[in-house]
Amino acid sequence: EVAPQCRTASAAGFFAVAMYYQGADHASFRPLCPAIVEPQHYVREEPLFSSMAAGERRAVRRRRLGWFAHQVHQNSRTLIGGWVTGLFGAIATVPMVARILAPRLTSQIRESMGSLVRPPATELHLERLGNNPGSDPESMGYSLDEMSQIVVRILQDIGMVKDFPPTIVFFGHGSGSLNNPHESAYNCGACSGGRGGPNARAFAMMANDPRVRRRVSQLGIELPDEVRFVGAYHNTCNDDVDYYDLDLLPRSHRELFRGIESDIIETRARNAHERSRRFESAPLGLTPQEALEHVEERAEDLSQARPEYNHATNTLVTVGRRDWSRGLFMDRRAFVTEYDPAVDDKDGHILTRILQAAIPVCGGISLEYYFSTVDVEGYGCGSKLPHNVASMVGVMTGAASDLRPGLSQQMVEIHEPMRILFVIETTAEMLSRIIVENEGIRRMVEGNWVQLAIIDPSNSAIQRYVDGHFEPHLVSDMQLPTVQSSMRWYRGQRDHLGFATIQEPESDQPMNSSESNASAAGALA
Incomplete structure (x- = not known):
């Protein structure tokens, strides 16, 4: 409805990239694939080679903050530590009350503070140098042949084997909320309750690699040089969208991408509006922008027991x-x-x-x-x-x-x-x-x-x-x-509600060749 010139497709949200994944700020690997699949490959997110020093400084800060938090937690259970905790415990009520009274603002402040320890620009350790997959640095990742097989599989699954648009966006999905011990139940089922953003990012990196494309062409699918894939992540709780590796997008594709991004921003608001009608605390008269602010606030509200309904009502x-x-x-x-x-x-x-x-x-x-x-x-x-x-x-x-x-x-x-x-x-x-x-x-x-x-x-x-x-x-x-x-x-x-046919909206302006080919390929769950 937002962009009738776009084509959409969908596939299981791990995008055939079955892996053990470790984020740059994660302590260990976790599987991102269906529960019936046992991954053989390990992929790690690392700071860019040019940002290794800055990445290490941020990692040191994270370790120190983690050590300090652990010491506070442990010592609060001692005789002296308990007295100290009692004296200063009132301070902890300030962020707690703020998260209830102004959850969206509190989230923005916390996000700004997080930049002190958040990893800088990163890349995936995706290509394997050794012969056999494993968790050591030489064995991490996939061979070029394995990457090409993954790319061919997904393109065949979604029926996209010719007439490629210039830009194809792959959305993984997951959910993030502040107070939810059941959070993994809202994430991607095809990723064993994990978040599918890394899978979308890995697939885009594979499909953009010219060496992989040469092997893909030998397997029967010609990917033109001008076609570019973008990995993205959709947070289904607050309808936020993050894009990966945009610095690698050619300058010739950036104007088209900004158009796609603008359509997705409008889609986020309409999606939030459609979802909000099921929340009793959301007035039915909200505008799409107000609905988007509402779901952003729900995700950060410490008192919210229903951040989203996720797959409820699936039939x-x-x-x-x-x-x-x-x-x-x-x-x-x-x-x-x-x-x-x-x-x-x-x-x-x-x-x-x-x-x-x-x-x-x-x-x-x-x-x-x-x-x-x-x-x-x-x-x-x-x-x-x-x-x-x-x-x-x-x-x-x-x-x-x-x-x-x-x-x-x-x-x-x-x-x-x-x-x-x-x-x-x-x-x-x-x-x-x-x-x-x-x-x-x-x-x-x-x-x-x-x-x-x-x-x-x-x-x-x-x-x-x-x-x-x-x-x-x-x-x-x-x-x-x-x-x-x-x-x-x-x-x-x-x-x-019952099914209904939505009339195809007319575009405000005639489509040029780039606009008519714009495409977003999204994940299911």
Whole structure:
């Protein structure tokens, strides 16, 4: 709606970059890939070679601050330290009260202070010099051949194998909020509850490497020299967007990028506005800019138990060409996964690997919400308000309880418990064979943990998978409401809405060749 000249596509949010990742200010590596995948590769974020000295000084500051905080924490439990803590403890109430009364301003101040210890400009240790992957410096990263295979896989998955736009932005996603012991449940499911920004950044670096592109061309995809990839990160809690390695963007692409950035700024505000209608504390009459400020404030509010609803209300996964869902308002209830049958081979290898990730990840997210909704105290974890983090492995209720599994009451209160429906653009014969040949998919399908339907690519006929076979599905009502914009359809409504067709907006100005090719490729979860 914001930029009709743009094309969007989507893929599982780890972008086939399965890795153990260590940020520049992280103490250890963590996996960024689906839980069913065990990474073999290690990637570390490091200061730029020209900023190594400044990076080390900031690292020293972080270590000293960490040591000081640890000493205060330890000594506050001694006899003398307890008295000192009691005398100066009132000082700690100042930032606490500020985070409640003025969370957005407090966040901006804290962000400014953080520049003293935040790493300077960084790069990823992405290319491996040794033969075998490992965690030592010589073994970190990927070989050029491995990078080229990752690039080809994702481009095939999203059906982008020719007619490339000059700038393609890959968005990883995650969530950040101040007071949330369940924060990883809001992050990227395809990254094992981590944040997908590093995966998007790594993919963009791989795809921009001319040595990788030469190997990609040998594998059948010609990436023109003028095409540039940009990695980005979308914080789904406050709708903030960060871009990586913009200094590497050629000057010829910067004007186009500024246009894309401007569209994304407008999209952030509209996205925040659409999300805010589900928050009871957000007035329905907010403007998009006011809604953006509202979600930014929620993320930093120490008293906020509902920073975002994330995947609550999920009911549907589409796996097919973006064209047949473009312009369809789905009330934020669908995972949209790109797949073009025309790019796939007769054995469906591309579809198989898409479903090997999409069904466990999206089905798992759906079941997590399903069980936590039908029994929030048994399968879920009850209210998050009395939760305490226990040994950094889970949460418990109050001062003593078993570890609580599942999602909290505040995360599922607007969710409708139902088994998620996959609508896949393929034939019955191909999907039946994929189910039989893949144990993980077969167990999910035959156990009725997920529902399946197909759209035949040749004639658009719809069939549902029922008790081991496909049955024709007759659509009783072919008419959908048509509205001028999403906002016209949902404004003033807090409850679930039906589907609607959004009219294609007209551009204010004629598109030139660069504008007509602008594209953003985004992640699902």
